[in-house]
Amino acid sequence: MNQDIPAFNAPDDRPDLPDDLDEPEATRRTADPGETSTANRGWWDRNADEYQSDHGAFLGDDRFVWGPEGLDEADAALLGPAAALTGQRVLEIGCGAAQCARWLAGHGARPVALDLSYRQLQHARRIGEGACDGDEADAGAPGGFPLVQADAGALPFADGSFDLACSAYGGVPFVADSARVMREVARVLRPGGRWVFSVTHPIRWAFPDEPGPEGLTAGASYFDRTPYVEQDDDGRAVYVEHHRTLGDRVREIAAAGLRLTDLVEPEWPSWNDQEWGGWSPLRGRLFPGTAIFVCVKD
Numbered sequence: 001m002n003q004d005i006p007a008f009n010a011p012d013d014r015p016d017l018p019d020d021l022d023e024p025e026a027t028r029r030t031a032d033p034g035e036t037s038t039a040n041r042g043w044w045d046r047n048a049d050e051y052q053s054d055h056g057a058f059l060g061d062d063r064f065v066w067g068p069e070g071l072d073e074a075d076a077a078l079l080g081p082a083a084a085l086t087g088q089r090v091l092e093i094g095c096g097a098a099q100c101a102r103w104l105a106g107h108g109a110r111p112v113a114l115d116l117s118y119r120q121l122q123h124a125r126r127i128g129e130g131a132c133d134g135d136e137a138d139a140g141a142p143g144g145f146p147l148v149q150a151d152a153g154a155l156p157f158a159d160g161s162f163d164l165a166c167s168a169y170g171g172v173p174f175v176a177d178s179a180r181v182m183r184e185v186a187r188v189l190r191p192g193g194r195w196v197f198s199v200t201h202p203i204r205w206a207f208p209d210e211p212g213p214e215g216l217t218a219g220a221s222y223f224d225r226t227p228y229v230e231q232d233d234d235g236r237a238v239y240v241e242h243h244r245t246l247g248d249r250v251r252e253i254a255a256a257g258l259r260l261t262d263l264v265e266p267e268w269p270s271w272n273d274q275e276w277g278g279w280s281p282l283r284g285r286l287f288p289g290t291a292i293f294v295c296v297k298d
C-alpha cells in the first residue's frame with residue numbers, strides 16, 4: 001500500500017513548480033477554458049504529492065473507488081460485471097495515479113490512463129514501477145498500460161477507440177466546458193460503449209465546503225453556476241472548479257448523443273469514519289456528496 005511518498009530521484013523529472021505562491025484568495029468569478037486548464041494543471045502538479053500522501057492509503061494502489069464515500073467498483077459494477085472486463089479497451093480520464101486503471105488491468109481490461117497533470121502521472125509511474133516484476137509486458141509504461149498527458153476536453157484518440165470510459169472525480173469537475181468533454185467521450189466510444197463518471201454532487205454547491213456542522217446550512221444558490229476560483233495576488237487563477245446542476249449534467253449528456261441509464265448517489269457507509277475535505281460522516285449521513293452518472297452510447 002502506498003503510504004509513504006518517496007522523493008523522486010531526478011530533479012529534472014519534475015515539472016516547473018513555482019514555490020513562491022502566497023495563500024491564494026478564494027472567490028466566485030468566471031474562468032474560461034484556457035485559464036481553467038492552465039490553473040488546474042499547475043495546481044495538480046504542485047499538489048499531487050500531498051494528494052497522494054493524504055489519500056493514497058484510502059485509494060489503494062490498485063483499487064477502483066468512485067469517491068470519498070468509498071463506493072468500490074468491485075461491489076458497484078457500474079462498468080458492468082468485472083468478469084466481462086477482460087479485453088475491454090477502457091479510457092480512464094483524470095486518472096491521478098491511475099489506481100482505477102490498475103484495478104481494471106488486474107481484471108484483464110486494456111486501460112489507457114489520461115491526466116492533465118504530469119506530476120500525477122509520475123505518481124502513476126512510481127506505483128506501476130513498484131508493481132512491476134521486471135518481466136511484465138511493457139505497453140508503454142510501468143504497470144503495462146499507457147499513461148497519456150492530455151486535457152479531457154481534447155482527447156487524443158481516434159473515433160470509436162474504446163469500449164468503456166470512466167472517471168472518478170477526474171477532469172469533469174475541473175473543466176469549463178464539460179459539454180465538450182461529453183462530446184469527446186461520445187466520439188472516442190464505440191457504439192454500445194459505456195461512460196461512467198463521478199463528480200461532487202451538485203447540491204453541495206449550495207453549502208459551505210466544511211466537514212463539520214457549519215457545512216450543514218445552505219448559504220449559496222444551487223443555481224449559481226459561477227465557478228469557484230482561487231487566485232493569486234495578480235488575479236491569476238491557480239485553481240478552478242466548475243458547477244453544473246443535475247439538470248445541466250443530464251442535458252449535456254443527452255446533447256452529446258449519450259443516454260443516461262443511471263444516476264447513483266452513494267450513501268455514506270457506517271464503516272467509513274474518514275473526512276476528505278468537505279466530505280464527512282456527519283454530512284454524508286444527511287445528504288449526498290457524490291453523483292455518479294452512468295451513460296451509454298447507442
Ligand SMILES: C[S@@+](CC[C@H](N)C(=O)[O-])C[C@H]1O[C@@H](n2cnc3c(N)ncnc32)[C@H](O)[C@@H]1O
Binds near residue numbers: 037116117151153
Ligand atoms: C480529484 S483527482 C481524481 C484522480 C483519481 N481519479 C482519484 O480518484 O484519485 C482529479 C484529477 O483530475 C485531473 N484533471 C484536472 N483537470 C483535468 C483535465 N482538464 N483533463 C484531464 N485531467 C484533469 C487532475 O490532474 C487530477 O489528477
